[in-house]
Amino acid sequence: MTLLTNELQAHWTSIVPLLSIRNDKEYHVAVKRLNELLDEIGDNEKHPLYSLMDTLGTLIALYEEEHYPIPEATGAEVLRFLKE
Secondary structure, eight states, X not given: OOHHHHHHHHHHHHHGGGGOOOSHHHHHHHHXXXXXXXXXXXXOTTSTXXXXXXXXXXXXXXXXXXXXXXXXXOHHHHHHXXXX
């Protein structure tokens, strides 16, 4: 392997657990991590970890779409649900 590949592999091994959401346990860990990043970074796009925060948010959204879909409902049905 080249030096660059070795270096990337070493870093990837550390990063991959941050970007892996395969089950509900990893999902909850990812949400917690995202909230911590949001608390520190906010909307500062120049922060060095902003792209990690953005990527993690995208991965969480994809997981939620697949595992926690929002059912189709009319406005009246949503209001009735909220009132209950």
